[in-house]
Amino acid sequence: xxxxxxxxxxxxxxxxxxxxxxxxxxxxxxxxxxxxxxxxxxxxxxxxxxxxxxxxxxxxxxxxxxxxxxxxxxxxxxxxxxxxxxxxxxxxxxxxxxxxxxxxxxxxxxxxxxxxxxxxxxxxxxxxxxxxxxxxxxxxxxxxxxxxxxxxxxxxxxxxxxxxxxxxxxxxxxxxxxxxxxxxxxxxxxxxxxxxxxxxxxxxxxxxxxxxxxxxxxxxxxxxxxxxxxxxxxxxxxxxxxxxxxxxxxxxxxxxxxxxxxxxxxxxxxxxxxxxxxxxxxxxxxxxxxxxxxxxxxxxxxxxxxxxxxxxxxxxxxxxxxxxxxxxxxxxxxxxxxxxxxxxxxxxxxxxxxxxxxxxxxxxxxxxxxxxxxxxxxxxxxxxxxxxxxxxxxxxxxxxxxxxxxxxxxxxxxxxxxxxxxxxxxxxxxxxxxxxxxxxxxxxxxxxxxxxxxxxxxxxxxxxxxx
Amino acid sequence: xxxxxxxxxxxxxxxxxxxxxxxxxxxxxxxxxxxxxxxxxxxxxxxxxxxxxxxxxxxxxxxxxxxxxxxxxxxxxxxxxxxxxxxxxxxxxxxxxxxxxxxxxxxxxxxxxxxxxxxxxxxxxxxxxxxxxxxxxxxxxxxxxxxxxxxxxxxxxxxxxxxxxxxxxxxxxxxxxxxxxxxxxxxxxxxxxxxxxxxxxxxxxxxxxxxxxxxxxxxxxxxxxxxxxxxxxxxxxxxxxxxxxxxxxxxxxxxxxxxxxxxxxxxxxxxxxxxxxxxxxxxxxxx
Numbered sequence: 001x002x003x004x005x006x007x008x009x010x011x012x013x014x015x016x017x018x019x020x021x022x023x024x025x026x027x028x029x030x031x032x033x034x035x036x037x038x039x040x041x042x043x044x045x046x047x048x049x050x051x052x053x054x055x056x057x058x059x060x061x062x063x064x065x066x067x068x069x070x071x072x073x074x075x076x077x078x079x080x081x082x083x084x085x086x087x088x089x090x091x092x093x094x095x096x097x098x099x100x101x102x103x104x105x106x107x108x109x110x111x112x113x114x115x116x117x118x119x120x121x122x123x124x125x126x127x128x129x130x131x132x133x134x135x136x137x138x139x140x141x142x143x144x145x146x147x148x149x150x151x152x153x154x155x156x157x158x159x160x161x162x163x164x165x166x167x168x169x170x171x172x173x174x175x176x177x178x179x180x181x182x183x184x185x186x187x188x189x190x191x192x193x194x195x196x197x198x199x200x201x202x203x204x205x206x207x208x209x210x211x212x213x214x215x216x217x218x219x220x221x222x223x224x225x226x227x228x229x230x231x232x233x234x235x236x237x238x239x240x241x242x243x244x245x246x247x248x249x250x251x252x253x254x255x256x257x258x259x260x261x262x263x264x265x266x267x268x269x270x271x272x273x274x275x276x277x278x279x280x281x282x283x284x285x286x287x288x289x290x291x292x293x294x295x296x297x298x299x300x301x302x303x304x305x306x307x308x309x310x311x312x313x314x315x316x317x318x319x320x321x322x323x324x325x326x327x328x329x330x331x332x333x334x335x336x337x338x339x340x341x342x343x344x345x346x347x348x349x350x351x352x353x354x355x356x357x358x359x360x361x362x363x364x365x366x367x368x369x370x371x372x373x374x375x376x377x378x379x380x381x382x383x384x385x386x387x388x389x390x391x392x393x394x395x396x397x398x399x400x401x402x403x404x405x406x407x408x409x410x411x412x413x414x415x416x417x418x419x420x421x422x423x424x425x426x427x428x429x430x431x432x433x434x435x436x437x438x439x440x441x442x443x444x445x446x447x448x449x450x451x452x453x454x455x456x457x458x459x460x461x462x463x464x465x466x467x
Numbered sequence: 468x469x470x471x472x473x474x475x476x477x478x479x480x481x482x483x484x485x486x487x488x489x490x491x492x493x494x495x496x497x498x499x500x501x502x503x504x505x506x507x508x509x510x511x512x513x514x515x516x517x518x519x520x521x522x523x524x525x526x527x528x529x530x531x532x533x534x535x536x537x538x539x540x541x542x543x544x545x546x547x548x549x550x551x552x553x554x555x556x557x558x559x560x561x562x563x564x565x566x567x568x569x570x571x572x573x574x575x576x577x578x579x580x581x582x583x584x585x586x587x588x589x590x591x592x593x594x595x596x597x598x599x600x601x602x603x604x605x606x607x608x609x610x611x612x613x614x615x616x617x618x619x620x621x622x623x624x625x626x627x628x629x630x631x632x633x634x635x636x637x638x639x640x641x642x643x644x645x646x647x648x649x650x651x652x653x654x655x656x657x658x659x660x661x662x663x664x665x666x667x668x669x670x671x672x673x674x675x676x677x678x679x680x681x682x683x684x685x686x687x688x689x690x691x692x693x694x695x696x697x698x699x700x701x702x703x704x705x706x707x708x709x710x711x712x713x714x715x716x717x718x719x720x721x722x723x724x725x726x727x728x729x730x731x732x733x734x735x736x737x738x739x740x741x742x743x744x745x746x747x748x749x750x751x752x753x754x
Contacts (some may be wrong), residue, residue: 043601051527113525117560146473154470163480181621192555193499201492249487258537260552265491335567407541414737415544419570424597
């Protein structure tokens with residue numbers, strides 16, 4: 001059916017498959033570095049140390065798995081919501097090639113130590129420039145498709161897609177401004193506290209424009225598709241959309257509480273972070289209320305399970321995040337393992353669960369077949385859920401324990417523990433985290449096998465039909 | 468309705484995200500790094516220090532070490548004077564980090580002698596048992612100086628041809644240690660912020676043999692890396708037959724000896740445990 005309507009779906013297949021490849025890389029490297037923290041002998045200098053591998057983990061996860069699959073679903077969703085074929089399938093093919101070249105180059109250059117040190121903006125300027133070209137190609141194609149659409153009204157997913165396209169562009173260009181020294185070395189254009197403030201304006205809004213608005217676009221599209229009932233309130237979605245993209249940009253400095261960045265910037269960030277609970281939870285309620293009379297689908301429809309657990313983790317994430325943005329609580333848990341626990345609830349819980357659902361929904365349709373195994377999809381669900389919960393909960397406990405130890409004082413006012421005395425207490429938690437990562441990896445492998453068999457089955461059926 | 472006009476929608480969305488951007492990201496440029504807030508003693512990096520900083524960036528040290536001391540007791544007591552924005556005006560990029568898998572390094576400059584760093588980089592666990600830091604022994608290779616001059620020019624840092632010449636024969640290890648000895652050391656906080664010990668310095672454990680095992684254990688954890696497990700000396704001097712009054716030994720351990728490279732352990736040990744170490748030290752003699 002899709003091909004008959006002229007939708008460019010081969011390119012969607014390409015992005016889905018490659019995003020899964022990079023997702024596997026991200027998790028493999030993630031599991032490996034979690035072992036490195038627990039067992040330092042596993043560092044193999046110079047290329048395979050924690051310091052060089054961690055940016056590969058984050059870049060493969062956020063940009064390879066995240067952006068790769070967002071590109072797939074933006075192309076998929078936009079065509080269907082506009083009832084229009086993609087503006088330029090040829091450009092999209094270039095985009096897929098360039099995407100893979102950029103991610104591969106990122107992995108190689110980061111392992112070689114070519115890195116700008118700014119979190120989630122580590123890539124040196126030649127690779128970063130390719131990212132800009134990639135994004136322009138992508139944005140033009142999506143915007144032009146929307147402009148020539150045949151469906152007059154733009155559904156809410158398209159709003160989030162448009163916001164993502166412009167948001168990422170602004171953030172990336174500003175934070176990557178650099179003074180090049182050679183092809184492999186550059187310095188940030190900003191200095192000291194300015195550089196820090198620009199970086200976390202970027203860093204936190206990468207969370208907004210990469211890890212929030214795209215999954216929301218996907219969630220708003222695929223939840224009604226999976227359940228067969230419309231979203232609860234379009235109006236609530238609209239209000240939430242504008243307040244979300246307005247408020248997010250004020251909050252970057254909550255990563256810089258108690259640092260030499262001006263106090264008023266920190267205070268604004270703190271206030272807006274707390275206010276963000278409202279639009280975030282509007283999306284959560286929209287998801288929950290859409291399930292009115294449909295909750296039985298949690299039992300019967302594995303897609304709904306992924307989506308509703310996903311939006312639930314989003315809800316928890318957007319309560320925990322603002323609490324961490326409050327000065328007093330930040331003073332306690334910032335710089336401890338609490339924060340990686342928080343981050344991984346968002347990435348593994350919210351973003352990845354929604355993406356898994358979207359892939360389970362689209363791949364069988366793209367290949368004109370059924371999913372290979374629903375029981376395997378359920379195994380996948382429980383494994384990734386268990387792995388992620390072990391990871392996050394362990395890290396929260398570890399963070400609170402270390403924070404308490406770091407703050408403990410003797411009667412004479414001196415500190416009770418040296419840094420290393422607090423650190424050695426973390427080893428058991430780090431072992432647990434590595435275990436959680438292995439369980440998550442097992443779940444991911446089940447997922448990849450299930451999708452591989454689905455695609456193979458679809459191709460075999462197509463070949464049989466042609467014969 | 469704007470839901471039907473994608474280009475207008477795009478423009479409105481852009482304006483919406485620009486409000487917070489301009490107020491919290493663009494406007495602060497007006498105040499941060501204002502020349503009025505400059506600290507005269509904070510100097511740009513020398514070519515060797517800058518190369519060291521680039522190695523710190525290359526190895527991703529900032530993934531485990533922060534470089535900001537917050538104005539909080541648990542930070543200032545542990546690391547030293549809190550960080551000020553004027554200290555970072557030459558930092559492109561900033562290296563404040565976001566996670567302390569290892570300790571904060573904002574005040575690492577001058578804390579340990581160079582020889583301590585060499586040993587620690589080579590084999591971190593020989594100096595800090597149960598540390599999970601990777602070994603950086605491979606930094607004992609010649610420093611690539613081909614871009615050094617271009618780097619200084621790119622950042623507009625002052626240098627002389629002699630500075631560049633002096634890089635010849637240096638290793639990457641020399642560079643990163645030169646960098647670390649500068650970090651946080653441009654303001655004279657060690658002298659001004661030095662812990663003042665009030666009251667009479669009298670060892671509460673004098674002649675108390677029962678504290679010797681704990682004193683020995685503390686010594687092995689905190690002191691043996693430099694003075695040797697048998698107190699024969701290595702990075703630091705031989706400590707057997709210490710011919711000094713208890714109060715003098717206490718001051719050296721608690722507050723450090725800046726000129727000799729001896730770090731202060733008051734933050735780490737507190738008074739009581741420092742006295743136990745002193746009692747142990749005084750009990751050890753050549754056979």
